[in-house]
Amino acid sequence: MPQFFLNKRLIVLLVSIIILVALIGFSLRERAQLSWPEQFIKDTTGWIQAGVSRPVHYVAGFFENVQDLQNTYTENKELKTRLEELARLESEVQMLKKDNVELREILDKKDALSAFEPRQATVIGRNPDKWNELLIINKGSKDGIKKNMAVITAQGLIGKVKNSRSFTSTVQLLSSMDPTNRISAEIQADGESIFGFIEGYDNEKGLLLMKRIPFDSKVEKGQNVISSGKGGVFPKSLPIGKVVEVVPAEYGLTQTAYVKPGANFYDIEHVMVVKRGAVQPDLADMIDDKEEEL
Incomplete structure (x- = not known):
């Protein structure tokens, strides 16, 4: 009996192998169309694959989109950081360009003022309440x-040293309204020199006032104004500005010229302090009222 069952199993196995080989051979031969079992299995498999692949693709696409959003956010953050850094670098470049131009102009001016012993300095402070009067x-x-000592920029005279400490100095600008802030000046006219004093500043017009000009002097618009060197402290020929208007002074005994300064008093970064090369006279011998005229 057991031998029979063993033989039966062997027979079933052989028959199954024969049927499988037959089915394989049948499926491999060229046919115009599939059999209905093959078609059924193929359609069922395709439907199952489609049903499974769509959710899988949807979920995969969702996570890919989330990952893309995260990447986009990270890239956007990095780009914003780079833009801020670029803006900072552009600002620094502009400042360096400005400083470079000013320093080059000062170096050129230094060559022209070699007899005046120029000393380069940098502005480190300005009082907002006295912006047009003082700087440090x-x-x-x-x-x-x-x-x-006279203080200039590459464009011209801006003022004088008011006081000096060990490591810093305070500069009084020409635009200061201090009545003792007077500079002996000269107008370069054709064939002659016309003298006067820079006294005061017109805030509304942004012009210096050159007073005490002789009433019979022919002063014209566009003439250059320089330091005269007659005050005993400032060197001669430091550029101050140009005449833009001339009006009679009080009582008509003298004239007053409005002078557009060559230097920009509002925006000052680099300056030169110049020491007069010639022997300086004693100011007490020059003025009786003990007022300071430079």
Whole structure:
């Protein structure tokens, strides 16, 4: 009996192999169309694959979209950081360009003022309440800076040293309304020199006032104004500005010229302090009222 069952199993196995080989051979031969079992299995398999693949693709696409959004957010953040850095670098480049131009102009001016012993300095402070009157530079008595030395930029004279400490100095601008802030000046006219004093500043017009010009002097618009060197402290020929208008002074005994300054008093970064090369006279011998005229 057991032997029979063993033989039966062997027979079933052989028959199954024969049927499988037959089916394989049948499926491999060229046919015009599939049999209905094959078609049924194929359609069922395709439907199952489609039913499974769509949710899988949807879920995969969703996670890919989330990942893309995260990447986009990260890239956007990095780009914003780079834009901010670029804006900062552009600002620094502009400042460096401005400083470079100013320093080059000052170096060119230094060659022209070699007889005046120029000393380069940088503005380190300005009082907002006295913006048009005072500024502080980073050079002091340790660097040879003394009271009443002329201070210029590449464009022209801006003022004088009001006081000097060890490492810093205070500069009084020409636009200061201090009545003792007077500069002996000269108008370069054709064939002659016309003298006067820079006294005061018109805030509304942004012009310096050159007073005490002789009433019979022929002053014209566009003439250059320079330091005369007659005050005993400032060197001669430091550029101040140009005449833009001339009006009679009080009582008609003298004239007053409005002078457009060559330097920009509002925006000052780099300056030069110049020491007069010639022997300086004693101011007490020049003025009786003890007022300071430079």
